[in-house]
Amino acid sequence: MNDATFSSIILSYMWILVTISRGVRLIIKLIKIEKTMKQNYPKIGIRPTIDGRQGGIREGLEEKTMNLAKAVKNLIESNLKNGDGSKVECVISNTTIGRVGESAACAEQFEREGVGSTITVTSCWCYGSETMDMNPYYPKAVWGFNGTERPGAVYLAAVLAAHAQKGLPAYGIYGHDVQDLDDNTIPEDVAEKILRFARAAQAVATMRGKSYLSLGNTCMGIAGSIVNADFLQQYLGMRTEYVSLVEILRRVDFGIYDKDEFEKAMKWVEKYCKPQEGHDYNEDRPLFPGVPMTTFNGKGKGKNRQEKDEDWEFTVKNMMIIRDLMQGSEKLLEMGYKEEAIGHNAIAAGVQGQRQWTDYKPNFDFPESMMCTSFDWNGPREAYTLATENDFLNGMSMLFGHLLTNRGVMFSDIRTYWSPEAVKRVTGTDLSGAAAGGFIHLINSGATTLDATGAMSDKDGNPTIKPFWEMKNEDMEACLKATSWMPADRDYFRGGGYSSHFVTKGGMPMTMLRLNLVAGLGPVLQLAEGWTVELDPKTHDILDKRTDPTWPTTWFAPRLDPTKDAFKDVYSVMNNWGANHGAICYGHVGADLITLCAMLRIPVCMHNIADKDIFRPACWNSFGMDKEGADYRACQNFGPIYK
DSSP states (O other), X not given: OOHHHHHHHHHHHHHHHHHHHHHHHHHHHHHHHHHHHSOOOOXXXXXXXXXXXXXXXXTTTHHHHHHHXXXXXXXXXXXXXXXXXXXXXXXXXXXXXXXHHHHHHHHHHHXXXXXXXXXXXXXXXXXXXXXXXXXXXXXXXXXXXXXXXXXXXXXXXHHHHHHHHTTOOOEXXXXXXXXXXXXXXXXXXXXXXXXXXXHHHHHHHHHXXXXXEEESOOOTTOGGGSOOHHHHHHHHOOEEEEEOXXXXXXXXXHTOSOHHHHHHHHHXXXXXXXXXXXXXXXXXXXXXXXXXXSOOOSSSSOOOHHHHHHHXXXXXXXXXXXXXXXXXXXXXXXXXXXXXXXXXXXXXXXXOOTTTTTTTSOOSHXXXXXXXXXXXXXXXXXXXXXXXXXXXXXXXXXXXXXXXXXXXXXXXXXXXXXXXXXXHHHHOOOXXXXXXXXXXXXXXXXXXXXXXXXXXXXXXXXXXXXXXXXXXXXXXXXXXXXXXXXXXXXXXXXXXXXEEEOBOOSXXXXXXXXXXXXXXXXXXXXXXXXXXXXXXXXXXXXXXXXXXXXXXXXXXXXXXXTTSGGGXXXXXXXXXXXXXXXXXXXXXXXXXXXXXXXXHXXXXXXXXXXXXXXXXXXXXXXXXXXXXXXXXXXXXXXOOTTO
């Protein structure tokens, strides 16, 4: 073998090694970014506390105390899921906790294992200040077993007093009926409180450390889109990320998105969306003399077919890019866009849109509708939280609803109250049933989750909204079939686009909620449980066309309560609502929201929940006997968790 041949072989091997090395580095990068983008949900820590006195007391309680902890773990893991469908995991302390050294060891274990909230359980007396959870960021609850053999209730009262004295509010759980010492079952009333606490605590812990992504800025003077980074940081433990909308244009122009997925998405749009295009009302609108429009089809303000097809492609790219901005993308890393691949760790986002963008480019109705829907061209998946008009306060309201229900949440204008008298005057119809007292028209500019069509059915054939892991192909197709994609009203949206239009089926239990900021007071939340209602086609058509026929409509009737001034009639609900927008989630989850808000130190200013269902930290009782006034005083006293 001559020197030239030998050198050639060596160079070939070196090239192979370099290629392999590059491949390995790419794989390592992909693994790292996958770990970065993968949702690592917090766990709930179970703290079995015990009487530390050995020589006859502690030894006899070890098994009982651990069995209670295991029962709580089983209850939570059997009933609660995270947003991706995985079960909410619990971690039990490696040992029972009788003295402060064991408390410290448990705290270290929970930090290592990613715990975000705790539930302390016991059936006996324990040393309260030594065994209590002292982490200032963890929502915490204590279950004191109601038995006569050992004083679990005495410890519960003592440790709750310690929590109050040290400024670490805790939720107290005490069963209504006495249990026998060998009974490790969880009574129904205790289970209800444990699960209510766990749902809310998991939501609090899931938000902590995430971001709100503000795409653009303030929309048409809407104060809710003046994103308040201090509120997000101090009350929710979240960052705020600001990105100009020009970044979306840059990524469109430079092709910074997954080309293969785009082709897949467009085939899906051709099959399910384009055939559902609705009437183009722009063609019926003549141009005003002297008013310039960049494009029109000769008959009016409508776009021609080529321009409409281009709008479809543009809005699909927008949706993919917004998703990548929120959570990052492995594909972008493969394409060499390392920075863009990382994303902004956003659990929620908002898009300004109007006016500068929508006067120039197609609106965000399609991306907003489909991202907030529990499926797309890739099949079922967790719904995103993307706020229309960058109203971050409504975005956070949507996020609260999503984290508590694991379902897609509506974004709507709280547009109009229709009294029975007004409906009779306009349509000649006498209202009956759930709509008899009137209703509220929930509608916004074509950007509401398709889940809200009510086109999915439960096992009894009733309209429903499902978590994505329960959805089947027929559910997705039913939602798509119930939705028309209307060419956007170019009086509002000069750049065009497509607005979702549907009518929500009646009979679904829903909760309407809204977070507001008040100068000098801070954040407050309001909510109203009720139901969607269905009108006869003639009545619906007359009322719906008085607003905008290209937007989605939901008729909502809140549950009334003559003992609460804001709920004495439907008009009062509308009249007491604090902003133009609201988030509407599936189910009656008002009690869960009240528990969640108390954890976040956000008072609830308006609700129609029965007193017996309100579950707040035990020390709220120290702030007076009027529950709502006490809520305000307690929240003000303790202040935001992360300040």
